[in-house]
Amino acid sequence: MKRVMVHEEWCLGCHLCEYNCAFSNSGLSDMVKALKGKPITPRVHIEESGKIHYAVSCRHCEEPLCIRGCISGALTKDENGVVTINHEKCVGCLSCMLLCPYGCLTTDEGGTVLKCELCIRRGGVPACVEGCPNRAIVFEEVQA
Known part of the structure; x- marks a missing residue:
């Protein structure tokens, strides 16, 4: 990858x-x-x-802790190994931020979680x- x-x-x-x-x-x-x-x-x-x-x-880990801790299923890993976030599903609990060992997730001014998605769009x-x-x-x- x-x-x-x-x-x-x-x-x-x-x-x-x-x-x-x-x-x-x-x-x-x-x-x-x-x-x-x-x-x-x-x-x-x-x-x-x-x-x-x-x-x-984001390091797009093999076994991302952020995905495991996401209570709403907003974080997923696609077939190419890219960890993405569905902002419609995110409830803003910030569990993913707490679990990321690299401190790679952040929020915008509204509290929405943001992360690198390797500019896939x-x-x-x-x-x-x-x-x-x-x-x-x-x-x-x-x-x-």
Whole structure:
């Protein structure tokens, strides 16, 4: 399965992955209209530890704890191994957030759970990967 991988030694901590992610998931075709003056809600976020920066997003685990703990069945894993969320089914209990050992789930300003779905609706390469100026984030085949 292809997954988003991070080379933290190359990450500049510029946060462009976050902006590209938020724009890609906004449903709008103009980045300025989608993001200017609004709180962004990316599915990837930059963590900093001293001088090291790295992007954190869903790892699409083999046996995802978030799915096991989802009381409404909103989280599922498709035939390609991508963990997705059905926002219609999500009841906002946040059990998935508590169970994720990597801290990869987040919420928007309304409390709706958000997570990386590898830009499957967009097709091709995820927006965070395309927007990384230093190629610190890559989309590559990984053996489980």
